[in-house]
Each structure stands twice: as structure tokens, then as C-alpha cells.
Amino acid sequence: MSLDRQQKRTTIYDLAELAGTSASAVSAVLNGNWKKRRISKQLAEKITRIAEEQGYALNMQASLLRREKSHIIGMIVPKYDNRYFGSIVELFETMARDKGLFPLITCTRRDPALEIEAARTMLSYQVDCVIATGATDPDRITELCAAAGVRTINLDLPGKLAPSVISDNFAGARELTRRILVSCHQRFGAMEPLMFVGGRGGDHNTMERLRGFRQAHADHGIDLEDDRVIACGYAPEKAQSALQERAASGLPFSRGMFVNSTITLEGVLRWLRLAGPVSEQEFALGCFDYDPLVALLGDNIEMVRQDVPAMLTRMFELIEHGSFEPTVSEIPPLLR
Amino acid sequence: MSLDRQQKRTTIYDLAELAGTSASAVSAVLNGNWKKRRISKQLAEKITRIAEEQGYALNMQASLLRREKSHIIGMIVPKYDNRYFGSIVELFETMARDKGLFPLITCTRRDPALEIEAARTMLSYQVDCVIATGATDPDRITELCAAAGVRTINLDLPGKLAPSVISDNFAGARELTRRILVSCHQRFGAMEPLMFVGGRGGDHNTMERLRGFRQAHADHGIDLEDDRVIACGYAPEKAQSALQERAASGLPFSRGMFVNSTITLEGVLRWLRLAGPVSEQEFALGCFDYDPLVALLGDNIEMVRQDVPAMLTRMFELIEHGSFEPTVSEIPPLLR
DNA sequence: AAATCTTGCTTCATCGATTGAGCAAGTGCG
DNA sequence: CGCACTTGCTCAATCGATGAAGCAAGATTT
Numbered sequence: 098m099s100l101d102r103q104q105k106r107t108t109i110y111d112l113a114e115l116a117g118t119s120a121s122a123v124s125a126v127l128n129g130n131w132k133k134r135r136i137s138k139q140l141a142e143k144i145t146r147i148a149e150e151q152g153y154a155l156n157m158q159a160s161l162l163r164r165e166k167s168h169i170i171g172m173i174v175p176k177y178d179n180r181y182f183g184s185i186v187e188l189f190e191t192m193a194r195d196k197g198l199f200p201l202i203t204c205t206r207r208d209p210a211l212e213i214e215a216a217r218t219m220l221s222y223q224v225d226c227v228i229a230t231g232a233t234d235p236d237r238i239t240e241l242c243a244a245a246g247v248r249t250i251n252l253d254l255p256g257k258l259a260p261s262v263i264s265d266n267f268a269g270a271r272e273l274t275r276r277i278l279v280s281c282h283q284r285f286g287a288m289e290p291l292m293f294v295g296g297r298g299g300d301h302n303t304m305e306r307l308r309g310f311r312q313a314h315a316d317h318g319i320d321l322e323d324d325r326v327i328a329c330g331y332a333p334e335k336a337q338s339a340l341q342e343r344a345a346s347g348l349p350f351s352r353g354m355f356v357n358s359t360i361t362l363e364g365v366l367r368w369l370r371l372a373g374p375v376s377e378q379e380f381a382l383g384c385f386d387y388d389p390l391v392a393l394l395g396d397n398i399e400m401v402r403q404d405v406p407a408m409l410t411r412m413f414e415l416i417e418h419g420s421f422e423p424t425v426s427e428i429p430p431l432l433r
Numbered sequence: 434m435s436l437d438r439q440q441k442r443t444t445i446y447d448l449a450e451l452a453g454t455s456a457s458a459v460s461a462v463l464n465g466n467w468k469k470r471r472i473s474k475q476l477a478e479k480i481t482r483i484a485e486e487q488g489y490a491l492n493m494q495a496s497l498l499r500r501e502k503s504h505i506i507g508m509i510v511p512k513y514d515n516r517y518f519g520s521i522v523e524l525f526e527t528m529a530r531d532k533g534l535f536p537l538i539t540c541t542r543r544d545p546a547l548e549i550e551a552a553r554t555m556l557s558y559q560v561d562c563v564i565a566t567g568a569t570d571p572d573r574i575t576e577l578c579a580a581a582g583v584r585t586i587n588l589d590l591p592g593k594l595a596p597s598v599i600s601d602n603f604a605g606a607r608e609l610t611r612r613i614l615v616s617c618h619q620r621f622g623a624m625e626p627l628m629f630v631g632g633r634g635g636d637h638n639t640m641e642r643l644r645g646f647r648q649a650h651a652d653h654g655i656d657l658e659d660d661r662v663i664a665c666g667y668a669p670e671k672a673q674s675a676l677q678e679r680a681a682s683g684l685p686f687s688r689g690m691f692v693n694s695t696i697t698l699e700g701v702l703r704w705l706r707l708a709g710p711v712s713e714q715e716f717a718l719g720c721f722d723y724d725p726l727v728a729l730l731g732d733n734i735e736m737v738r739q740d741v742p743a744m745l746t747r748m749f750e751l752i753e754h755g756s757f758e759p760t761v762s763e764i765p766p767l768l769r
Numbered sequence: 770a771a772a773t774c775t776t777g778c779t780t781c782a783t784c785g786a787t788t789g790a791g792c793a794a795g796t797g798c799g
Numbered sequence: 800c801g802c803a804c805t806t807g808c809t810c811a812a813t814c815g816a817t818g819a820a821g822c823a824a825g826a827t828t829t
Contacts, residue, residue, distance in 0.1 A: 106581055108785055119809050124786055134788085135807055152580040157557040158503075159785035161494040162814045177523045183513035190540050199554070202538055204526050218535070221493040244488040245442055333725070359726070366729045389669070390695070390726040393702045444815055455779050460816055470818080471777055495815035498784045 107153045115147050116140075123148075127155065161223060170198040170416075171219035172228040172252075173238070175207045179359050180388045184405045185230060185252070192409055198225075209233045213241065220245045226416060228252050235259070248421060250412055255301055255425050262412045264403045265427040266302050270309025270385060271316075272432055274355055276399045277383040278317055281353040284381060284397075290314060290321045291353040291383075295336055295361030298328040303357060306385055310355055324348055331357065336364030341372060353381040359388040366394070387431075402431040443489045451483050452476075459484075463491065497559060506534040506752075507555035508564040509574070511543045515695050516724045520741045521566060521588070528745055534561075545569045549577065556581045562752060564588050569636075571595070584757060586748055591637050591761050598748045598762045600739045602638050605766040606645025606721060607652075610691055612735045612768075613719040614653055617689040620717060620733075626650060626657045627689040627719075631672055631697030634664040639693060642721055646691055660684055667693065672700030677708060689717040695724040702730070738767045 109123040116123065118140060125134040126144040161167050170193050174182050186202055193200040201224060205211040212229075216238045219227055227242050227249045229235045235256030239249045248259070255261035274291065282288050293310050296303030307326060314321040329339035336356075344350060356362045362384050369380060384391060387402035407428045415426070445459040452459065454476060461470040462480040497503050506529050510518050522538055529536040537560060541547040548565075552574045555563055563578050563585045565571045571592030575585045584595070591597035610627065618624050629646050632639030643662060650657040665675035672692075680686060692698045698720050705716060720727060723738035743764045751762070 106785095110785075120786080121788080121809065121811095122807090124788085128787080135805090137807060140807080152577075154553060154556040154581055156498070156559065156785050158494045158497040158559055159814090160787075162492070162498055162785080162816095163787045164814085167494075177513060177519035178516065180514065183519060187513045187540055187542070191542070200539075203536075204523055206523070206527070217490060220490040223492065223494055241488075245490055363725050363729065370729070388726060389699045390724060390730070393699065393706070394726070394730060445817095446815075456815085457779065457781095457817075458777090461818085464817080466818095471775090473777060476777080492815050495784090496817080498786095498815080499817045500784090 106156070107151045108156065109153075112144065112148055112151065112153060115151070116144050118144065127153075128160075167223040167225055168198050169201050169222060169224045170226045170228070171201045171203070171216075171222070171224040173212060173215050173219075173230060173232060174202060174204050175231045177204055179386065181359075181386050181403060181405070182230070185409070188405055188409050189228070192413060196413065205232075207231075207233065213237060216241050220247060226250070228412065229256070229259075230254075232256075235261075250415055252408065252412060253302070256423070258423055260415050260420050260422065260424050260426070262408050262415070262426045262428065263302070264408070264430045266305035266385075267309040267312070268427075269401045269403075269430040269432070270306035270355070271313045272309075273383045273385060273399060273401045274310045274313030275316065276432075277353045277355060277381050278313065278319070280381040280397070280399065285352055285379070287352075288317060288319060289351055289353070290319050290325055291355050292351045293326040293355045293357070294329070294340065294365055295331055295357030296328045297330055303328055306355075306357065325351065328357075331360050333360060333364030333367065336361045337368045340365065340368040344372065352379060354383070356382060356384045357386075359384055359386045359391055362391065362398075400433075404428050404431050442492070443487045444492065445489075448480065448483055448487065448489060451487070452480050454480070463489075464496075503559040503561055504534050505537050505558060505560045506562050506564070507537045507539070507552075507558075507560040509548060509551050509555075509566060509568060510538060510540050511567045513540055515722065517695075517722050517739060517741070518566070521745070524741055524745050525564070528749060532749065541568075543567075543569065549573060552577050556583060562586070564748065565592070565595075566590075568592075571597075584752075586751055588744065588748060589638070592759070594759055596751050596756050596758065596760050596762070598744050598751070598764065599638070600744070600766045601763040602641035602721075603645040603648070604763075605737045605739075605768070606642035606691070607649045608645075608768055609719045609721060609735060609737045610646045610649030611652065613689045613691060613717050614649065614655070616717040616733070616735065621688055621715075623688075624653060624655060625687055625689070626655050626661055627691050628687045629662040629691045629693070630665070630676065630701055631667055631693030632664045633666055639664055642691075642693065661687065664693075667696050669696060669700030669703065672697045673704045676701065676704040680708065688715060690719070692718060692720045693722075695720060695722045695727055698727060698734075736769075740764050740767050 109120045112123045113120040122136055123144050125131045125136055126141045127148060131141045172189055174186055176182055190200045203215040205215055212232055216227060224247060227247060229238045229249055229251050231253040232238055235251045235254060236258045239256055239258040242249045251259055251261035253263055255263050277291055293307060311321055327339050327343060329335045356365050381397055383399040385401050387400045391398055391400060411426050411428060445456045448459045449456045458472055459480050461467045461472055462477045463484060467477045508525055510522055512518055526536045539551040541551055548568055552563060560583060563583060565574045565585055565587050567589040568574055571587045571590060572594045575592055575594040578585045587595055587597035589599055591599050613627055629643060647657060663675050663679060665671045692701050717733055719735040721737050723736045727734055727736060747762050747764060
């Protein structure tokens with residue numbers, strides 16, 4: 098590693114010397130409370146000018162060491178490979194900056210060990226708050242942070258120890274399922290039970306979506322056997338091979354499918370292309386998540402879009418109001 | 434903002450007191466060079482145990498203030514809304530961590546002012562190195578960082594003042610164009626000139642891709658008028674309305690199109706759906722960038738996938754070898 | 770026995786910014 | 800003139816971790 102820095106950086110002491118004043122005055126001027134510290138306007142202007150000329154940059158480490166709050170807000174995300182998490186991160190950065198906070202983001206690739214490691218690192222960087230997004234074990238993160246006096250908020254997947262902001266998975270799934278059923282009925286005449294593909298049996302979102310999925314079937318008086326549910330994880334390859342296996346098993350296959358994410362949808366579509374029992378047009382699909390490219394895949398795919406702006410707005414509200422109780426805010430997703 | 438931290442955190446002084454030793458010994462033990470500092474194994478173990486019991490977390494700010502290198506490596510990215518940048522960020526984080534560096538990532542939404550602001554902030558955080566990815570003005574960033582003695586590397590888009598790692602846009606575009614032309618020929622019989630949609634006329638990548646696009650036409654002895662090039666930016670809406678306008682203008686329309694990114698492709702496909710002169714199947718499309726969902730859109734879309742692992746590997750090589758000369762490394766993209 | 774070396778620590782200055790306390794000069798008032 | 804008050808600054812301690820220098824006690828050499 099050669100990331101060598103040659104010259105040493107300009108400090109407030111250098112500026113003080115150049116301006117013929119004290120470091121204390123320079124600090125007061127540059128961090129904006131020179132009025133409170135009774136520094137004259139002339140000196141303030143002089144210091145500001147010299148700082149600009151010298152290309153002075155504050156040493157955050159030194160500044161943060163002295164201050165009690167860092168105004169750093171950490172976010173742990175599982176992946177950057179889909180529009181949902183991408184927009185969460187992008188909007189989070191923007192909103193955090195607008196509120197005067199510094200966003201620090203880490204991607205853990207759904208690796209539980211990395212999640213904990215990431216939380217620990219964030220604590221070292223003195224974050225004021227950690228947002229655990231889609232974490233496999235949010236409560237572990239909360240415990241770790243609580244021990245350091247740092248609060249956490251869960252996003253996308255809820256935890257039991259900190260406030261959570263998630264989509265209303267039940268309602269979204271119920272409505273999505275209803276639409277797929279209706280589409281199946283209109284296009285194929287039959288009202289047969291759908292299949293549910295993707296997600297992890299243990300995770301809260303998958304369970305809630307499954308509940309909505311079952312409810313929609315019940316709403317239409319359709320019997321649903323347990324073997325129609327294939328919670329094979331989110332990865333495309335997993336979905337593809339699970340469908341392959343399922344097809345080989347000889348169990349009945351539905352022409353309507355509820356797919357748990359756009360990532361899983363990739364696997365489902367690939368399987369349909371390569372080995373699907375009938376043409377792709379003979380399927381009615383629904384996807385819990387939105388991607389504009391999926392919208393272009395054809396009219397036979399319904400989508401539910403999670404309301405990222407509303408979720409983040411709620412999240413920052415929780416931060417601002419200092420809520421610590423493990424409440425769950427369910428944000429209605431957008432259909433169409 | 435209430436991000437209040439209640440208790441104050443455990444420091445090495447607290448641990449020293451508990452262990453009946455000095456802060457210096459605690460520091461030496463916890464940062465791993467206790468052997469060099471001749472601390473006994475017993476004391477080392479005692480300190481380690483107490484640190485764990487107390488859930489001690491290093492104060493990075495204090496540590497970094499004292500050290501000369503921060504081992505923080507910054508990356509500036511324009512967007513998180515596509516697979517290309519998503520995989521760059523994800524792999525960058527992984528590789529940086531493997532090399533013992535701490536990745537600090539900031540998204541600037543292609544806003545030139547934010548880019549500069551982001552670079553400045555990174556300097557405040559004492560980064561050892563900044564990677565400017567797809568920056569609108571990479572040289573400005575390099576200048577700013579150089580003034581603070583911080584090196585930069587340009588990724589995706591080259592600059593004149595620092596080493597750059599980019600795709601071989603010319604070769605990639607030439608081959609992609611060739612394939613679209615062949616596909617057009619096979620499917621529609623004709624060898625007509627293609628259209629080029631998306632990108633910004635000024636940016637290096639667009640210019641190089643255009644050069645490859647023109648070269649491929651020349652290779653096949655096809656005349657290409659300038660009005661077939663629509664460099665309307667990357668946004669889908671821009672592409673959609675530009676195509677709309679172009680169709681209205683009465684100028685000749687090609688059945689083959691070279692689209693400059695998956696994001697732009699969204700707009701192209703939307704326009705084809707809504708207002709395309711003939712069915713989508715009557716078009717041969719090529720896209721400079723890869724998205725697995727696009728691969729599912731049909732067989733009539735060729736794609737070029739930029740070789741992100743090779744690009745990042747090269748980038749870290751440049752860092753390790755301490756190269757400062759503004760060389761340009763062109764990484765061949767992957768076709769299929 | 771004296772000189773030297775080794776072991777295992779501690780002491781203290783330092784990194785750069787922040788902030789309470791303090792101080793000198795000037796202003797206002799009776 | 801003397802006292803209080805304001806203005807405009809400087810001084811010095813501090814945040815937590817680090818590491819060069821130093822020191823005491825025991826081990827080894829001459």
C-alpha cells in the first residue's frame with residue numbers, strides 16, 4: 098500500500114500564524130460561531146480569506162474528538178444489486194445531508210458476520226445512530242450499539258429491540274395476489290392457486306407476504322396447499338433450480354406466480370425461458386418490488402413498489418423525535 | 434435532531450484503571466503491537482479480557498488523529514440506479530476491506546457541485562486516496578485533492594491529471610455495433626446505418642463509443658449521417674422525448690439502435706412500446722452496459738458488459754504501485 | 770563485584786480543533 | 800476620577816489514542 102501523503106496539511110495554527118492571530122480565533126471563525134465568541138467582522142473576513150487562499154480543510158478527526166456529537170449517521174445495507182436498496186441508499190444520503198448529518202454506508206452482502214463487524218466499525222467511527230437495513234439479525238446490532246449508547250432503527254426488516262420502519266407487507270402481498278388471481282382468471286379462465294417463489298421462510302417480510310398471499314386466496318375461496326410455497330432464498334440461481342426441481346417432482350404447477358423480489362424474478366424468468374412447461378405468455382406473474390426494466394418485460398407482470406420516500410421520511414421522524422420504543426411503522430406500498 | 438448518546442463510552446483509561454495498568458499498555462495490547470512494546474503475555478490477556486467484558490470500542494477519531502495514514506479510501510459515485518455502478522461499489526467495498534482499507538462512499542447524483550463538495554468532505558475525513566467514478570469534472574477533484582496531498586484515481590471516465598481506469602469503449606462499441614449490424618442484416622435483410630441514443634456529447638466515453646460506432650459502419654462500408662446520433666443524456670425521459678421528437682421530424686429512422694446505457698434503454702423501450710413506428714420485435718438493439726433483466730427482455734438486445742472486477746483490480750494495482758502519472762488503462766469489456 | 774543487558778512496564782508530549790476562563794483596552798455613567 | 804460594562808481577543812485544558820523516552824528490577828557477562 099502506498100497511499101503516501103507528502104506535505105502536511107494546513108491546520109488552524111498555520112492559519113493563525115499567517116493571520117497574526119490565535120488558533121482559537123481561527124477555529125471560532127471557521128466553524129461559524131465567531132459572533133458568539135465576539136470576533137470582529139474584519140478579523141473574521143481576513144481569516145476566511147486566508148483559509149481559502151491556503152485551501153484549508155478542517156481535520157474532522159480532531160474536530161469530532163472534541164465534540165460530543167459526531168453527526169455521523171451510519172447505514173448498513175445488504176446489497177446494491179437492485180433498485181429498491183439503490184434508491185434507499187441514494188435517498189438516504191440526500192436526506193441525511195439535508196439534515197446536516199454525514200451518511201456512512203456499508204454493504205454487507207447479506208453476511209451476518211459482516212453485519213456485526215460493520216456495526217462495530219461504525220461505533221468506532223463514533224456514529225450517532227445506526228440504520229440497520231434488511232439485516233439478518235437486527236437485534237444483535239441494536240444490542241451492540243446500545244452497549245455503546247448508540248441508538249438504532251431497523252429499516253425494511255423489523256427487530257424487537259428498536260423502532261422499525263417497514264413496508265406493509267401483508268396488505269401489499271394480499272393486493273398483489275388478488276391482482277394475479279384476477280389476471281389468471283381473465284386470461285386463462287381458471288381460478289387456481291398461485292405459487293409463491295423466493296424469500297426466506299424465517300424472515301419477517303416473507304412471512305407477512307405469505308400471510309397476505311394466503312389471505313387473498315381465502316378471500317377468493319381458493320384452497321392453497323403448502324407445497325405451492327417455495328421459499329428458496331432471494332438469489333436467482335436458487336429460484337431457478339428450485340423451480341426445476343419442483344417441475345421434476347411431478348407436483349401440480351400453477352400458471353400464476355407471486356415472486357418475492359426482482360432479483361428472484363430473474364431466476365424465475367430464466368427458468369421459464371429455458372424449461373418452462375408452457376410459453377412465458379401463458380404465465381401471470383407478480384413481483385413484490387419494482388424495477389422499471391421489469392415494467393418493460395410485458396404486461397403480464399404485476400409489481401408492488403415499496404414507498405422508499407415515505408419510509409425514509411418516517412425513519413428520520415423517529416430520529417428527530419428521539420423514539421426508542423420498539424414500535425413498528427408499516428408503510429403502505431404503492432401499486433401501480 | 435436527537436441522536437443523544439447517554440453514557441459516555443469506555444476508553445483505554447477506563448480499561449487501564451480496571452486492569453491496574455497504564456493507558457499506554459492498554460493501547461499497545463489492543464492495537465496488536467504489544468510484543469514490540471514488550472508487554473507480558475499475562476497482562477496482554479488480562480487487558481484483552483477486560484476490554485471484551487466492557488464491550489470496548491476504539492475511538493477511531495482519536496486514533497486517526499494520532500496516526501499519519503488513515504487507511505480510509507474514498508469513492509465518489511454518480512448513481513446507485515444501475516447494475517454497473519452497483520457492482521462497482523459493492524466490489525470496491527469488498528476489495529478495500531480485504532486490503533485493510535476503510536471504504537467511504539458518496540453518491541453525487543451527477544451533480545458537479547456535489548462532486549466537489551463530496552471531495553472536500555472526504556479530505557476533511559483525512560482519506561488517503563479518492564476514487565472519482567464517472568465524475569463530470571475529474572480534474573477539478575484531482576486538483577483539490579492534490580492541494581491536500583491526497584492522490585486520486587479516475588474510474589469509468591478519464592481525467593488528464595491522474596491515472597484513469599476505464600473500459601475500452603472504442604473496441605467495445607465497435608464490436609457491439611458490428612453485432613447489431615449483422616443482426617439487422619440477418620433479420621431484416623438490409624444493411625442500413627444504425628442510430629446512436631444516449632450519453633453526453635462532451636463525455637469521453639460517449640465520444641469513444643461514437644468513434645467505435647462510426648468505425649464499425651466504415652468497416653462495413655456503410656455511410657453514416659450525423660443526424661443518426663442522439664446524445665441526449667442518460668436519463669430515460671430524455672431518450673424517450675428525444676426519440677419522439679426525432680420521429681416527428683420526419684428524418685429517416687433506423688431499425689437498429691446502439692443505446693448508451695441500461696438506464697437510457699429504459700427510455701428507448703418505453704418509447705418503442707408507446708409510439709414505436711413498428712413492433713419491438715422489428716428492432717435490433719444493442720446496449721453498452723449489462724443488466725440481467727435486460728437479458729430477459731428478449732434475444733434482440735445485444736449487450737456489452739464492462740469488466741468491473743478487472744477494472745477494480747487494475748485500480749488497486751495503481752494504488753499499490755503508487756503510480757501518479759496520468760496514464761489511461763483501458764480494460765476490454767466482455768461481450769456475452 | 771561491577772558493568773551491561775533484558776524485561777516489563779510508566780510517563781508524557783503529541784495529533785488538531787474546541788471552548789470556558791480570563792485579560793486588556795475602550796466606552797459610558799455619575 | 801473611579802467604577803462597571805462591553806468589545807475583542809488569547810490562554811490553556813481537553814477529547815482519546817499513540818509511541819518515544821525513560822526507569823526500576825532482575826538476569827547475565829566480565
